[in-house]
Amino acid sequence: MTDVSKAGTGATRRSVQYVIDPTRAGPMKRSLEHMLFTRRCPTCRSRLEKEAAAPNAATQIQEIAGCCGKAEDFIKPEMPLMEIVFRTVLAGGNRPIGLEELHQALTDTFATPMVPRNLSIEALRTILTRDDFYCLTELKQVSQ
Numbered sequence: 001m002t003d004v005s006k007a008g009t010g011a012t013r014r015s016v017q018y019v020i021d022p023t024r025a026g027p028m029k030r031s032l033e034h035m036l037f038t039r040r041c042p043t044c045r046s047r048l049e050k051e052a053a054a055p056n057a058a059t060q061i062q063e064i065a066g067c068c069g070k071a072e073d074f075i076k077p078e079m080p081l082m083e084i085v086f087r088t089v090l091a092g093g094n095r096p097i098g099l100e101e102l103h104q105a106l107t108d109t110f111a112t113p114m115v116p117r118n119l120s121i122e123a124l125r126t127i128l129t130r131d132d133f134y135c136l137t138e139l140k141q142v143s144q
């Protein structure tokens with residue numbers, strides 16, 4: 001598999017990146033494990049249902065990147081904006097993802113004539129900053 005994120009993006013501004021921070025799930029009184037579980041593929045779900053407890057968030061994120069996130073219908077254009085962001089980060093194994101990359105996913109990769117998304121990068125950043133549901137955290141990169 002080609003890692004498009006690393007190819008030909010030399011000119012891309014990478015000032016702001018995002019990751020899912022499992023430690024944010026606690027104070028928000030929401031189980032990230034459960035949120036992840038509901039996004040697993042049918043095969044994984046039936047396997048996990050036989051186990052006593054859902055694997056922890058880090059393990060599930062790893063498994064989603066290696067399995068569920070590869071399914072063609074893991075991300076659909078008609079999903080809500082933040083759901084697409086969440087799933088994009090999951091499919092990438094929760095490696096830090098740039099604001100521009102998320103913007104492109106929303107306005108290009110997962111946009112269709114039926115679901116156009118006209119939002120600026122700054123508007124997207126505002127939405128991401130306000131998120132308190134998906135445990136997304138903004139990382140500020142120190143310029144090198």
Ligand SMILES: [Zn+2]
Pocket residue numbers: 040041042043044045063064067068069
């Ligand atoms: Zn799976």
